[in-house]
Amino acid sequence: MGMNDLEDFRESVGESGPVAVVGGRTHWTVGGNPTDDTRLVSAPVGIDSFDPSEMTVSVKAGTTLKDLNEELSRYRQEVCLEGSSETTVGGALMIGTDGIRRNLIGSVRETLLQAEYVDAKGKLIKAGGPTVKNVTGYDLCRLLVGSLGTLGLVGRVILRTRPQSEKSVWLQGGLQPEEARHVCFQPSSLLWNGKETFIQLEGYGIDVDSEVLKLKNLGYEEMGTKCPISIPRFRHKFVNGMCLDGGIVDVYSSILYKSTEAAEPQHSNEVVRLGNKVRTMFDPSGRLNPGRDPYRAGP
Amino acid sequence: MNTSLNLDKDHLTACISCGLCLPHCPTYQVTQDESRSPRGRISLMRGVENGLMPLSKEVVESMDTCVQCLGCETACPSGVQYGELIAQTREVLSDHRKVSFRLRVGLWILLHMRVLLVGSRVLAVLQRLRLVPTKALPVPSRIPLRGGRYVEHDDPEVILFTGCVMDVWLSQVHEAALSVLDSIGIRYMISGNQSGCCGALHSHAGFRSTAKNQALQVISALPTDLPILVDSAGCGAVLKEYGSLLGTQEAKFFSSRVYDIHEWLINDSKWQESLPPRRLGSRKVIVQDPCHLRHVQKAHGSVRELLTPFVDCLELDDEGLCCGAGGAFSVDQPELAKEIRDEKLKSIQRAGGHLVVSANPGCMIHLESAGVEILHPIQVVAEYIGGRDDHE
Amino acid sequence: MNRSRQGDQLFRELCRDIGADRVHRDGASQLLYSRDGSAFPGGIPGVVCFPETTQHVVDCIKAANRHDRSFVPRGAGTGLAGGAVPCDAPLVISTTKMNSILEVNYEKRFAWVEPGVVNLDLTKSLTGTGFHFAPDPSSQQSCTIGGNVANNSGGPHCLAYGVTNAHILAIEVVLPDGTLVELGDVDGHASGYDLRGVFVGGEGTLGIATRIAVKLTPDPPEICTLLLDFMDVADAAKTVSAIIASGIVPAAIEMMDKRIVNVVEEFVKVGYPTDAAAVLIIEVDGLPKGVKIEVERIQSISLEHGARSVRVASSDEEREQIWKGRKSAFGAVAQIQPGYYLHDTVIPRTKLVEVLEAVYEIANRYELIVMNVFHAGDGNLHPLLVFDPQVPGIMERVLAAGEEIVQVSLDAGGVLSGEHGIGLEKKRFMEKLFSEEDLAAQKLLKDAFDPDGRANPFKVLPSGASCGEVNHLNQLPDGAWV
């Protein structure tokens, strides 16, 4: 599967008719299903250029995260996107949710530097810029992340990369979140299952070792490099005192991961009205991903 | 009406409007209004000079509300000579009779020691009879019933400048200074009544010709080549500026003899020899820098150096922001002065609310009238090593 | 109704709605609120308003709408692109009196502040709590958080920590039609479109921020500051690229060339080596052992690339001194010549050597002095052309040289602005970077927020019309930066 050319991609999107990009289909129903008459196209695939000393990578949106990370890890770098083996770069950006390592590696929103997308009129538009710092004009990249493909269909992006940590380790122990959050300087993840906390530490080996020692003195046990618990799929907003109901809390971002779907999030009318105005401006005929609504997606 | 301010064009163009001075300006801090900021005042001066702005009521207010603390000059990385600009502007404005009546009367009194003495006695008596509120007036809460009486040496090594208001209202500061000199064996004389007022307040209000007259009077009253020690930061600043004010050799020589008393003491060998071997206690004292010491004389470090053998010096967190006293400012702009002082009081509270020291009588009076426990640094030093015990 | 009668009516309504002492329209205020830090000439404000509450801001905007007037938000007026300069007699809405820190939540690591809070005041108020607000523009002692948000400001430490956008969780905004919305949320993951993300960097053209939730960043346990000096600018530039290429992202990498080092040293006297061709200030922070490893690596990389010496700050005071020099650099430049013109382009950091060489060459060719002091770690150049505006014909040379510098940066794969924004000053270059369609897409966003074009008009996007009574570029006022 897959085209390698932006121009082909633009043509496949065309100038009219309902259309959506299908990625790895792993989060296909987020924000609602596309209408039946929606034509599905794929984004082009391939890594265009990776300059490790620039810490940016130019990659086509249909590339899987797995392929991208394979290439990046040859230079001990990574991008701040997470997913399974089918996940595409475009899909991860369009869903736009942050992972449990946000505390250390930052938000998906900070990752997208430049995007080339096909707009509702079938034109190829460039948003943002290739450099790691940029305030030239309105930053449409911000708008694209998390937009579920409703504002434009993304063909190619430039992403910020980051150095992989020298060492990464998970620990499990009995401190409650309020206490656990103060023990280490900057854990990459801090999870809580209602009884115990799970802490992921990353950094230089010798720093990690001394932090591990601190935690072991508090009764923590080392659990290896893989997350010791499985994280359920659906994200709920977590508020102190809430019943976990078998879920897992990401303490730093107040997200409760559960296996049941969350209720539709609440938004103020003013915000939804403004968001919909943006959508109508970008897609007056409503042909991009009809049926999906970012305001119906979870946190 | 002639609306040129005759300002130095280079001084005006040196300001690049970067705004880095804003947080160091007390009037901007309390108003958050550009017309009360250094950058704004310079822009208005420029506007008037370029003929874009008439000398309107708003322009005059903008200039009148400047405390002339020169916090902006210290902060400005471009080296804008704001002090020169505002002094010149105020001089032109004073010619246009735009100075308040209240201030004019006050300034006139300073030049007339007898009136000042008599008036103060009356006030002192009224205070003691509780006929006037002590907190409402910009005067010390307890004016001494007599002016300072000092024993001088026949063969003096230094002169202590005693000025006007301070000699009348805060003579205990001079007494403390002299007792410190006594204790380390320095022979002194005082400038006394014949030299009188230094003209600082007049100079600030834009009455440069009066200030020049006072300068001539002071210089001729103190003709020796002895060092002149000053325990009022405001007076010291002006005495040091006589050289550039008058431009004569004589005035320049005079100014070169002037020292802030702290500055002089720390460099004096007798002082250094008589220093106590170690810190005597852990009493905490908050150092409040008078603008004339910090931004004009830049001698504020010496206060700390002088005090540290005796007490723990605590700093305020406002980076030397003015307290709002500003010479005659607290008389001329009472509301603004009070708002600025409120900021200072908060900063003093944040520093722990201990005893405050300030090396300028104006600041002492201004802060004391808000209930702050305050002394002159030399009074604190005198408590530890003073030759005589002068405290009530 | 003619404009001035209409203006009287607007003025009366504003006085009624927010209080007469909060509404100024005297000549002095009009002059003072016609400029920002760029002293970029535009028009003058119709009225200057000093709201103290969100409701005041709503009232101001509604009054403006009733009279079909535009409005310009303004913070401390330190912007360098003319963003707060009024065009077409608008309401200038100064947020400086909205300067309270409303709530600080250490557990969830955020603080709600009003837009007029000064950047450094927020940081100072957090001293001792173990947290700080990471964006630290060199103007931080004066500029407001609202201005930082609007310009998506950067600073030396944004290399590792990210620019303002990464530190803003939620914003309460009064939209150009007077509606109040809250964009984003304090947990940092509101669903729906990331309107918070686009509002940051919107340069006041999308509405007025009236409350801002900022992220609090934990203070690093260990900080180490290095001062490196080089006999060749190219060696310094190569060192920067090599450090990044080695996988280290220091908290900050700043570069100053010989001329600027000499000016700054004259002013702050912190012991910069004045004979060096360039110095780098590098700061590394984090856990102590990692900091030590990185310092050692940086030392050896820089020595390999021709560093003459590496000084490691041994105390907090020394560290502060080193930074004080850097932060005073812009202002100190004015001691040489009263005028300066500066660009803010960003280039790929691997292209530093060639672009810097080109910048020097351009300045030489136009017989101008150029000084370089910039955020080398992210390739954000600040070439300062220093000049005396009184010299006849100099503005033409300065502008032509500036344009060439922009072109060289774009040719190297760079962008127009890294942190100062587009404002009035750089919009004439926007077409060099974006196609007509790209710009039309950006306009869609603006139109969604502000269909009537009332919020800070004539900024950011190039348009046929120019700023109201805008002067020509080469007629600079006294002491102006462009």
Ligand SMILES: Cc1cc2nc3c(=O)[nH]c(=O)nc-3n(C[C@H](O)[C@H](O)[C@H](O)COP(=O)(O)OP(=O)(O)OC[C@H]3O[C@@H](n4cnc5c(N)ncnc54)[C@H](O)[C@@H]3O)c2cc1C
């Ligand atoms: C901590 C964390 C862990 C995660 N772990 C996993 C995991 O284990 N497994 C997993 O599958 N996901 C995981 N995710 C989610 C993941 O990041 C992606 O969101 C997801 O995989 C979507 O990718 P996809 O290619 O399958 O998109 P799809 O499901 O195919 O599409 C998602 C949406 O994006 C649109 N879209 C896709 N590509 C484009 C494009 N190029 N242009 C425009 N619109 C487009 C689609 O139309 C659709 O609306 C995780 C996320 C987080 C935060």
Ligand SMILES: Cc1cc2nc3c(=O)[nH]c(=O)nc-3n(C[C@H](O)[C@H](O)[C@H](O)COP(=O)(O)OP(=O)(O)OC[C@H]3O[C@@H](n4cnc5c(N)ncnc54)[C@H](O)[C@@H]3O)c2cc1C
């Ligand atoms: C000496 C100096 C050094 C500088 N160093 C840096 C630096 O290191 N990094 C950097 O990024 N910048 C720097 N700047 C530029 C400037 O300080 C920043 O852009 C700053 O963020 C502007 O803040 P301000 O409060 O002065 O905003 P202003 O100049 O008043 O306004 C800037 C823009 O923000 C808009 N705005 C202001 N408040 C609001 C609000 N509440 N809601 C919506 N819009 C608003 C205005 O309309 C305008 O477009 C420097 C400037 C100077 C003079």
Ligand code: SF4
């Ligand atoms: S006086 Fe100095 S600090 Fe203030 S705006 Fe002018 S140049 Fe900047």
Ligand code: SF4
């Ligand atoms: S002298 Fe003081 S009050 Fe006057 S402008 Fe400067 S800082 Fe402000």
